Amino acid sequence: MQADWQDDGDAGAIDPVTDYRLTRDPSSYPRPLDEIWWAAIFHLEETSLDEFRQRAEQAHPGQILIPDVYDAADCAARPPLQSVTLIARSPVVRTANTVGNGWGCGGVYLGCMVPQAHLPLHLTPQERERPAPKPIKCDDDTVVTAVIDDAIGFANALFRDRETSSRVHLAYIMSSASDVPHRPGWRWEVQGRSLDKRAIDRLLKTHTSFGLTDEDALYVDAGAIDFAGGGFSPLALRESHGTHVAALAAGHQMHKAPKHRPLLVASLPWRVTEDTSGFNLYPSLLLALHRLEREGRRFRRSDGTIVPMVFNFSYGTLDGPHDGSGLIPRLIQHIVDKGDGPVRRMVLPAGNTNLSRTHAHAEVGETGSVALDLKVLPDDRTDSHVEMWLPEIEHPGWDPVHVTVSPPGGRKGATIVVGSRRVHRLRDGDGREIARLSYAPATRTVNRASIVLSVNRTVGFSGAAALAPAGDWRIEIWRRRDGAAEPPRRDQHEGAAVEVWIRRDDTLPGFPPRGRQAHFNNPDYQKFDAYGAPLPVDPPGTHCPVRRAGTLNGLATGEAPLVVASFTGSNGLISDYSASGPVPSRKGPDAAALGDQSPVLRGVLSAGSRSGYLVRQSGTSVAAPRVARLAVEAIAGDKKKSRKKAADRAWLHGYAEKSDKKHFPQPRPEFARGGAGRVDIPVDLGAPDTD
DSSP states (O other): OOEEEEEEEEOOBSSHHHHHHTSSOGGGSSSOGGGOEEEEEEEEESOOHHHHHHHHHHHSTTOEEOOTTSOHHHHHOOOSEEEEEEEEEHHHHHHHTBTTOSSSEEEEEEEEEOOGGGSOTTSOHHHHOOOOOOOEEOOTTOOEEEEEESSOOTTSGGGEEETTEESEEEEEETTSOSOOOSOTTEEEOSSSEEEEHHHHHHHHHHTEETTEEOHHHHHHHHTSSOGGGTSOOGGGSSOOHHHHHHHHHHOOOGGGOOSSOOEEEEEOOHHHHHSTTSTTHHHHHHHHHHHHHHHHTTEEOTTSOBOOEEEEEOOOOOOSOSSSOSHHHHHHHHHHOOTTSOOEEEEEEOOSOTTSOOEEEEOOTTTOEEEEEEEEOTTOOSOEEEEEEOOSSOOTTSOOOEEEEEOTTTOOOEEEETTOOEEEEEEETTSOEEEEEEEEOOOSSOOSOEEEEEEOOSOOSSTTOOOOOOEEEEEEEEOOOSSOSSOOOGGGGTTOOEEEEEOOOOOOTTSOSOOOOOEEOOTTOOOBOTTSSBOOSOOTTOOOSBOSTTOOOGGGOSSSSEEEEEEETTTOOBOTTSOOOOBTTBSSOSEEEEEESSSSSOSEEEEOSSTTOEEEEOSHHHHHHHHHHHHHHHHHTOTTOOTTTTTSHHHHHHHHHHHHHHHSOSSOOOHHHHTTOBOOOOOOSSOOTTO
């Protein structure tokens, strides 16, 4: 296949990846592009939601929806900068992502396509209005657990306190059609539907006979399983990630269920879990966070104050600047740290990418260069993206970084220079774009510039699909000086490196095969130790730019969340896959919890998709909810009622240090991998003694 790079000048787009996703060949979309609805995050600058909606409606009538998590006060507010999730058609997204759009939008982060059946387009504005929710009176030791995941089996017996009484006070099903039946407790949402405790209890009563609940029929009735909708229903499988995680965070045997541990759950659209790149995830996550946080404000103590709340989100991504300034880390910081507001805690996994070869640390020096071999795999049905994040501070007197990318087969490469908004497109013999290299300058939302390489999928079922070649793509990051006005100081580039991450692109277990994770294939990367075992840390003195250090979950790089690594129960060692620090904003995870029983018996037991049996899953995703459960009990048991400091990072560090010294073999793992120490947190779900 002949392919040539073309310099197409300035694309005029704020976010290059959003522009890339909206300008692919028609075979990449299930229907005409302008008819597609998207969940997207819009960054509004000195602009209210009402003002933005008016401008969008004037240019593209009937092509934007505002979620009801934003009330009248939210829509009227004009802060200096706000990031909001909206549902809009392609023309709105395209205009908002244009430099100088005149709408007060500083960029767009594109999420997943939203089926029209999942949108309440059939409702009038009056029908969309909701009465103010009523407060829920609680005891003073009540703490709410909120779990955001995929395919959460909210009717599982581990989430009930009686046969037909659920502890789940809200189940937000984001993949469900919006044609909500007229039943008490059912609500349409701008994306999907939600059911409150009344609705869930009625479903349990309807589908329970002689002490047995037909959970399959219940989930079909609730819209959580929808084979007729043409989509995938992971909750129909024997095991689901969301149910497993939620049970570890808040599951209890029915006869032991506590009275003061209400549960809120949000099941993300299956499409965002099927495509793990992160592009599809963030708008839906932002919407779910706002929805659950607002629902959590209904729970009030006897003095009227809002009950504390602990979130668990067991997902990991690889994108973003990894310095705490990314979109989701900033959002989490905003939710957790509300000044005099209610107590909020967020628990996140460290990530499972320690050995994935998806991170590189490129120290280019004064006139040096770093070469990376990017392995793009065959049979990859999703796009691959590589982000090259530049140092936050530009060094005066130095030439900017150059990046040259060459496709497989020794073809001519394209070079882009930092500071130029030029876009280079790689086109095949038929003139179709198959890859793009572009520069994204720093903005008010992200304070570091980046260079992004986007590569098309390598396989497609349509003969018209524009496919990229699989194999080794060469990325060279280099710098040279040509007649600088003054010689630079020797220390100006010390520690200034280009951090490179490949966005996540694999297929999770249980989902139809789509993405295959691209990785760096540099020959000097040492995979194994002297005994042939996987090497979990970078060798001392390594010169290979591909690193295990710094692979921490991109969502977990802020200062606020409790970040949890995974250890193996039989030997106490940090799991090989558990991602590592340091990153600029933190040294590593905060603590480590059980993620594997032994090196040969991977994972831990927790709830399957249906009541009555347990399944085994592995990863930092199953370690995090153990700490979420611990944090809930710590807040509830805080005798001094100093709730602002209860279950914060300092508390977890102290708890982990004591637990590690008391229960585990020494020495303690390095902080970059295991945080302050390993924590012993038993979870009683009726599992056998071996777990």
